[in-house]
Amino acid sequence: MxxxxxxxxxxxxxxxxxxxxxxxxxxxxxxxxxxxxxxxxxxxxxxxxxxxxxxxxxxxxxxxxxxxxxxxxxxxxxxxxxxxxxxxxxxxxxxxxxxxxxxxxxxxxxxxxxxxxxxxSPGLFTKVGLHTYVDPRLGGGKVNEVTTDDIVKLVEVEGQEWLFYKAxxxxxxxxxxxxxxxxxxxxxxxxxxxxxxxxxxxxxxxxxxxxxxxxxxxxxxxxxxxxxxxxxxxxxxxxxxxxxxxxxRMNYGVHYNPALSGAIRVPVDHMPRMELDERKIIARRAAFELPLNGAINLGVGAPDGVASVASEEQVTPFLTMTTEAGAIGGVLAGGSNFGSSANADSVIDQNQMFDFYHGGGLDLTCLGVAEVDEDGNVNTSKFGGKLNGCGGFIDISQNSRAVVFAGTFTAGGLEVSIEDGKLRIVKEGRARKFVKAVEQVTFSGKYAASKSQPVIYVTERCVFQLTPGGLELIEVAPGIDIERDILAHMDFKPIIHKPHSMDARIFRDEPMELMDELTNLKLCDRVSYHSYRNILFLNLEGWSVRKKGDIADLQKVLVEACIKAGRRVNAVVNHDGCRIAEDLYDDYAHMIEYMMKHYYKTTARYSTSSFMRLKMQEALKKRGLQPHIFESADEAHAVVDAARAAAE
CATH class of the missing domain: 3.40.1080.10 (Glutaconate Coenzyme A-transferase)
Incomplete structure (x- = not known):
């Protein structure tokens, strides 16, 4: 031999x-x-x-x-x-x-x-990279002027755009x-x-x-x-x-850790608590988007704090964390160990993990940002005079079912304090992250919006949502003034309707009862029934439809309330401040259709958000339902009362 x-x-x-x-x-x-x-x-x-x-x-x-x-x-x-x-x-x-x-x-x-x-094979066909700087229309991934050969081509197959990468x-x-x-x-x-x-x-x-x-x-x-x-x-x-x-060495910081190689399993129930600072605020808000029993990817920086928050709130056993490097399950490692996982369920090859990601296997990713512009484009690859590179950012962000971009509102010396449950900006960061146009498109907001991909942008002081018209300011931290603390430090003005306050629990240094929130355990508290008027009132203010399971939970609560009422009811629904994930409007409309068929006599909905009204109207109209969404509670109640009176 x-x-x-x-x-x-x-x-x-x-x-x-x-x-x-x-x-x-x-x-x-x-x-x-x-x-x-x-x-x-x-x-x-x-x-x-x-x-x-x-x-x-x-x-x-x-x-x-x-x-x-x-x-x-x-x-x-x-x-x-x-x-x-x-x-x-x-x-x-x-x-x-x-x-x-x-x-x-x-x-x-x-x-x-x-x-x-x-x-x-001569290369790889994929949609990964479309409408980013890798797209030949935006540079083809070349990093300088002396790089002239095209190794990425735009092709059309059966009426759809694809990229072909040369091997x-x-x-x-x-x-x-x-x-x-x-x-x-x-x-x-x-x-x-x-x-x-x-x-x-x-x-x-x-x-x-x-x-x-x-x-x-x-x-x-x-x-x-x-x-x-x-x-x-x-x-x-x-x-x-x-x-x-x-x-x-296993990595530059660790000679060998058997928990990372899968040789042993170690207790991880008591991870150190994070200090309640801007990083934890961001991680806490992002944690409200976690899909129980879903596959999740977390980026470095503010996003990896989500794992710590999940541990504090005791929801980690109900999540499956993954890394693009191939680790599935366990507790994601940070620092020099980043990419590996302690007590992983399995470790697969990196290319196999990207098969899973590219095919839409991820339920949620939380990634960092360097720049964001008014179209919702994100840059993490080239900024501040440095060529950093995209890493797996494009692969992950383009194909995850839902995306949370997480990072501080400004960079370079930002200092904040939390006083009596309110956020105060002590010292503003030197560099703006929300710019008129990003230096390089690592994530295309318009492309994501065209696919109805749910995307939000979480900072310590506010939250934005991606809409077809660009970024909409949907939440503001308590203690933050929109003009002074937000608009004054942006290069563009986002869409602003009626932003709601970020959840007060985020700014208190105590457990948030996140499990109750993610399992919709207290959703029944949002339903009340007035027997005299035969009106069922559903208050969805500030609630989020993040996944299909949320719709199923809501339908179950509504059906139980209607059965308890013992007759068909007149329903009034408050959607003010409610956020429905972009790809779930049709599923939500299907739930309404079911309730109309089996349990409702009439129904009226209202929201001050014109975007919510437009999207809801489109979804209802597709199913042949009455599409009008009112702007105020008074209008909605008046319509239901009129219908009830006419029936009597």
Whole structure:
């Protein structure tokens, strides 16, 4: 049997000038550090290999020179195709100075392109990236002027727009595992994630290239169980044992944590409580959007605070958190561990996770923002003179059923205080986030609105909702003045009808009873019946229809109230401040149709929101129901009283 174990120097000596090299790693985890270091040393010593093309999904480094940051030396790289440039700032700087060619593509697209390359396909058809800067109409993902080749094309298939991403044959794949036998069979028992190692290895092998695997140890022939082998030896050309061990840390902050590899399960019932500051306010408000029993993805920064709030409110067991890196279930890890999960239910390959995401498997994502404009466009990829990259942002935000963008209203030195349940801005941030037009479109508001995708924007002082006409201010924190604290720090004026106060519980340092809210346990308190007038009054002020289950819960409460009344009732419904998710209006109208058929004599609804009235009228009209929605309670009650009097 051939022994494929070699030194790092011997392995990287096989890389030729001009080769296309792909590497693995996710943020600070699962990085083949020794291989990156060996390439750097070879280039510094010999000025070779030159003119490489680097392909990578997520950022793989510490932003300070480790990981792919080691490959910054002038002449080493000629072209980079990556989802994230922020983890290799000197490489990003070279791209911005037109010293190398660069493409910034969605992480999930690159991840799945490995499979395209492995299978001999010319590329990938997907809708991911439409109407963002990756769309050829907005730049095609090119990051500078010297990048001229089009690797993204707009195509039409059966009357629909798609993007076609060209696959690039791979000469060298740098991957990582825990154990290898001398034949190159690889297992990953101590790795936090499996990422795209199998797809990358197959892509390089089937392109006539080589596969170099960094491992922690070599084991005897036959000691790896067949189902434990994640990359078969037929795909691997070289095995390099990491030495010293620091070159094979689980991530840059942790040498090894068995809870992240799935070797053990640890108690996680008592996560540290967050301080009640602007970050927790944002996380608390976002937590009201959580779909119980749904699949959820959380971004970094303010969004990852949602996991802490969910733990405090004891709703974590009823949620399934996921990461784009492949972890499903458990408690999402932060810091240097980001992307992994303690006590995960399972860990799948990154490209498989993006299949799930691209296909609409996510019920909710909560993501951070750098810039937002009046059309609801979001920028997280290029701002403040920096090329950060989109990462998985486009893949996730475009395909999640519902989206919550979360972040502070301004950036750079913002200070707030909470006094007697009210928010006060002590010091305003130096930089505005709500701008007239974003520098780069990482999320298209108009495209999302055209698909009726539910989208809200949560800050510490207010909440906006995406509408076909742009951003609408729907909630304001207690203590906040709209003119002084909101409009004065925006470059545009949002749609304003009659915004309601953010839930007062968010600003009190005590449990919010979130479980009761998410399970609609107290929904029955919103229904009252007046037997003398035979009027059932439903007060939905401030309530949100986030998912289909909310409609089912409401219908159950209404049916029970009508049965208790013992006759058909005249219903009056207050929709003032009620928010119905964009994609659920038809389901809501179906519920009304059911109630009209079986339990209502007449019904009248009212709302001060013209947007709510318009959307409700459209949904009711489609079902042949009386579409008029009144502006005031007096009008609605008058109509019901008149109908009741006429019937008597």
């Amino acid at each position: 051939k022994n494929k174990v070699v030194t790092a120097e011997q392995a990287v000596a096989l890389i030729n000038d001009g080769d296309v090299v792909c590497t693995t790693g996710f943020v600070q985890s699962c990085i083949p550090e020794m291989l990156h270091a060996a390439i750097e040393k070879r280039f510094v010593d010999t000025q070779g290999p030159k003119g490489l093309t680097l392909i990578m999904c997520a950022g793989a480094g510490d932003s300070k020179g480790l990981g792919t940051g080691r490959l910054h030396h002038e002449g080493l790289l000629a072209r980079v195709i990556a989802a994230n440039f922020g983890r290799m700032p000197k490489v990003a700087e070279a791209a911005q100075k037109n010293k190398i060619q660069g493409y910034n593509l969605p992480q999930g697209v690159i991840s799945k392109l490995y499979r395209s390359c492995a299978s001999g 690039t044959p791979i000469n060298v794949a740098l991957i990582r595992a825990t154990s290898a036998d001398p034949s190159g069979n690889l297992s990953m028992e101590k790795e936090a994630l499996t990422l795209d190692c199998l797809a990358q290895a197959m892509a390089a092998h089937n392109s006539g290239g080589i596969v170099i695997a960094q491992v922690e140890r070599v084991v005897a022939h036959g000691s790896l169980k067949p189902k434990d082998v994640r990359v078969p030896g037929i795909l691997v050309d070289c095995v390099v044992v990491a030495d010293p061990p620091e070159m094979h």
